[in-house]
Amino acid sequence: MSFVHLFRRYLREQGLPVTQQREAIAEVVFASSEHLSVEELETLLRERGERIGKATIYRTLEMLVKSGLVEEHDFGEGFKRYEHLFGQKPVREHLICTECGKVAEIHSPELVRMQEEAARRQGFQPSRYRLQIYGLCADCQAAGAELRWEGLSCPIETIQG
Amino acid sequence: MSFVHLFRRYLREQGLPVTQQREAIAEVVFASSEHLSVEELETLLRERGERIGKATIYRTLEMLVKSGLVEEHDFGEGFKRYEHLFGQKPVREHLICTECGKVAEIHSPELVRMQEEAARRQGFQPSRYRLQIYGLCADCQAAGAELRWEGLSCPIETIQG
DNA sequence: GTAATTGCAAAGGATTTGCAACAGT
DNA sequence: ACTGTTGCAAATCCTTTGCAATTAC
Numbered sequence: 001m002s003f004v005h006l007f008r009r010y011l012r013e014q015g016l017p018v019t020q021q022r023e024a025i026a027e028v029v030f031a032s033s034e035h036l037s038v039e040e041l042e043t044l045l046r047e048r049g050e051r052i053g054k055a056t057i058y059r060t061l062e063m064l065v066k067s068g069l070v071e072e073h074d075f076g077e078g079f080k081r082y083e084h085l086f087g088q089k090p091v092r093e094h095l096i097c098t099e100c101g102k103v104a105e106i107h108s109p110e111l112v113r114m115q116e117e118a119a120r121r122q123g124f125q126p127s128r129y130r131l132q133i134y135g136l137c138a139d140c141q142a143a144g145a146e147l148r149w150e151g152l153s154c155p156i157e158t159i160q161g
Numbered sequence: 162m163s164f165v166h167l168f169r170r171y172l173r174e175q176g177l178p179v180t181q182q183r184e185a186i187a188e189v190v191f192a193s194s195e196h197l198s199v200e201e202l203e204t205l206l207r208e209r210g211e212r213i214g215k216a217t218i219y220r221t222l223e224m225l226v227k228s229g230l231v232e233e234h235d236f237g238e239g240f241k242r243y244e245h246l247f248g249q250k251p252v253r254e255h256l257i258c259t260e261c262g263k264v265a266e267i268h269s270p271e272l273v274r275m276q277e278e279a280a281r282r283q284g285f286q287p288s289r290y291r292l293q294i295y296g297l298c299a300d301c302q303a304a305g306a307e308l309r310w311e312g313l314s315c316p317i318e319t320i321q322g
Numbered sequence: 323g324t325a326a327t328t329g330c331a332a333a334g335g336a337t338t339t340g341c342a343a344c345a346g347t
Numbered sequence: 348a349c350t351g352t353t354g355c356a357a358a359t360c361c362t363t364t365g366c367a368a369t370t371a372c
Contacts, residue, residue, distance in 0.1 A: 124298055
């Protein structure tokens with residue numbers, strides 16, 4: 001696993017021990033292309049025969065995030081999810097279906113460029129960003145779901161126009 | 162407070178009682194142009210002489226969000242913040258300083274348009290969105306702060322291609 | 323009057339922390 | 348050897364929930 005190697009390098013640079021647990025956690029995180037919750041991570045580790053305490057998982061994820069190799073997400077589920085930044089999809093733009101909870105990704109370099117510009121225009125030096133678009137996925141639209149504005153009509157045009 | 166009126170209307174439409182507590186909470190939320198936490202909201206209410214339980218605050222905020230008049234934010238602080246959607250700034254694009262925690266806003270209609278397009282291109286019907294850009298604000302740059310990539314060099318260019 | 327809300331305190335769920343035993347350098 | 352980690356359980360933080368007393372309609 002070449003990405004695990006990057007984490008090992010990071011640990012050494014920081015003078016921190018490279019432990020079995022840290023390697024196992026990094027391997028599972030880098031092997032998955034999903035947005036993993038701590039719960040899911042624990043299950044995957046157990047399936048691999050590793051029995052690692054939750055505290056260690058949290059502590060290692062914190063390091064992975066600090067190292068810049070992994071990113072933390074919050075999709076409003078009440079817990080965090082983690083995703084490594086290497087390999088297939090260097091994307092952090094998410095489409096979140098308010099009906100079924102499915103998360104899809106967008107990849108739009110122009111969007112990224114425009115965001116950076118907008119930030120710089122305000123004297124801000126951007127390092128990373130996160131875009132979440134809520135709405136209905138194609139399937140739920142087909143299934144006849146309605147956007148949930150239970151209240152006053154308040155579509156995107158009104159709010160953001 | 163004209164916005165409180167909208168909330169009253171929403172409650173009546175839903176056949177729900179308009180209580181003193183609900184009005185007081187709505188007044189404070191609509192009177193502020195900040196991103197309020199429940200803690201802050203409670204303090205503001207107490208300063209106004211209102212003594213309202215946290216449970217009621219949470220329950221009322223849930224309704225305000227459902228009504229479409231208020232939006233919930235999560236800046237990764239471990240708790241939520243709430244912001245009403247009317248009045249001054251119809252914006253939900255945030256610049257978050259990783260050094261001092263300050264939150265600034267962007268307003269960029271082209272960005273909004275481009276995001277909607279990107280979503281629609283994938284068959285997604287967007288309703289609302291949220292953009293968070295992390296980095297250094299102008300002040301912290303001036304104060305000599307460095308972007309906190311404590312680990313491997315991993316700037317925005319590398320990650321986002 | 324009736325049905326819904328309030329507020330307290332207790333429960334809940336995710337994450338963190340203290341500390342003795344243990345592993346990495 | 349020495350410093351830092353692990354893992355458990357307890358603690359913590361935000362948020363939700365149960366229920367008797369209260370309020371809106």
